[in-house]
Amino acid sequence: MPGQVGPVVASAPAKVILFGEHFVVYGVPAIVAAIDLRARARISRRDDELIRIRAPDLGISGSFSQDGHFLPELGREGAEGTLKPIFIAVREVLRSLGVSSGLDVEVRSSIPIAAGLGSSAAVAVSTAAAVHWLLSRRLDRELVFNAALEAEKLVHITPSGVDPAISTYGGLLRYTKGVGIEHLKAPGQLELVVGDTGLKRSTGALVSAVRALRDRRPSRFSSILEAAMELVAEALQALGRGDLEALGELMDVNHGLLCSIGVSNEALDRLVHSARRAGALGAKLTGAGGGGCMIALVEPGMGQDVARAIEEAGGRAFLAKLSLEGVRIEAAP
Numbered sequence: 508m509p510g511q512v513g514p515v516v517a518s519a520p521a522k523v524i525l526f527g528e529h530f531v532v533y534g535v536p537a538i539v540a541a542i543d544l545r546a547r548a549r550i551s552r553r554d555d556e557l558i559r560i561r562a563p564d565l566g567i568s569g570s571f572s573q574d575g576h577f578l579p580e581l582g583r584e585g586a587e588g589t590l591k592p593i594f595i596a597v598r599e600v601l602r603s604l605g606v607s608s609g610l611d612v613e614v615r616s617s618i619p620i621a622a623g624l625g626s627s628a629a630v631a632v633s634t635a636a637a638v639h640w641l642l643s644r645r646l647d648r649e650l651v652f653n654a655a656l657e658a659e660k661l662v663h664i665t666p667s668g669v670d671p672a673i674s675t676y677g678g679l680l681r682y683t684k685g686v687g688i689e690h691l692k693a694p695g696q697l698e699l700v701v702g703d704t705g706l707k708r709s710t711g712a713l714v715s716a717v718r719a720l721r722d723r724r725p726s727r728f729s730s731i732l733e734a735a736m737e738l739v740a741e742a743l744q745a746l747g748r749g750d751l752e753a754l755g756e757l758m759d760v761n762h763g764l765l766c767s768i769g770v771s772n773e774a775l776d777r778l779v780h781s782a783r784r785a786g787a788l789g790a791k792l793t794g795a796g797g798g799g800c801m802i803a804l805v806e807p808g809m810g811q812d813v814a815r816a817i818e819e820a821g822g823r824a825f826l827a828k829l830s831l832e833g834v835r836i837e838a839a840p
């Protein structure tokens with residue numbers, strides 16, 4: 508087997524969805540950007556066949572046998588559920604290479620968890636990339652995306668794939684489920700403020716709630732989906748023209764559509780309205796909603812004012828820089 512003993516370190520970025528979350532699950536394209544918060548995975552070989560995974564930031568660790576049996580170590584309560592998607596990402600890469608190596612995996616992340624910024628996808632993507640590099644000295648982005656998508660199925664139940672796609676490829680993308688990605692050119696001055704409500708939520712539960720709404724009200728849901736499709740088409744045109752005002756307006760409309768499918772809440776609405784009042788060009792929730800984060804598009808230089816307004820309204824705010832680079836190998840001695 509080619510490759511090296513290790514350790515290999517890979518990192519992958521978080522994301523914000525500018526347009527199309529939830530609707531992307533039903534075939535509407537999403538417009539999504541990678542941002543400069545990253546998850547890191549450090550991998551080395553073991554002498555046995557165990558996949559030992561440590562997440563020191565969360566105080567949990569444990570080992571999986573190659574067939575997925577879990578042996579807890581630290582933080583027993585809930586540790587298996589948190590570590591399992593990481594094991595799935597490893598297992599998919601091992602399967603694709605036809606090997607059953609034992610590995611030590613350590614993951615760390617500066618991405619808020621369960622906040623709509625794609626932390627689970629970034630962890631799975633960086634893990635898959637580091638394992639693949641360790642065992643084959645190659646970074647095959649398609650393979651990494653597919654391995655992370657399998658991991659995401661455990662977390663998000665029926666994921667569209669938008670989170671692992673942006674974390675793998677980086678930059679600004681149009682992502683269509685089952686079709687793939689198209690790189691978009693960002694207008695130079697895309698200044699975004701992220702506001703975190705601090706409320707954790709489950710993407711899987713929110714996606715399931717939207718599915719239940721679709722089954723209960725199919726005709727209403729299909730009208731909303733049509734509006735979302737049109738909205739994304741308009742947003743793509745506005746991006747192409749570099750028309751920030753139109754983009755902001757469309758973000759407001761997108762937030763309205765997300766409210767109409769029940770995934771916003773009072774905390775998100777409060778932050779969205781405070782950002783608009785402080786002069787944002789537009790604001791909306793980002794990701795699955797139900798808590799987590801919102802984003803505001805601002806005129807260049809206005810970020811601090813809007814961030815302050817979000818904080819005064821009870822959120823934690825930061826300016827997000829776009830990250831052109833998706834997954835990358837950080838160290839492979």
Ligand code: MEV
Pocket residue numbers: 524527528529530531532623625663665666667668669670710714794795
């Ligand atoms: C989560 O970041 C985005 C959702 O549309 C779910 C998905 O597309 O997998 C809510």
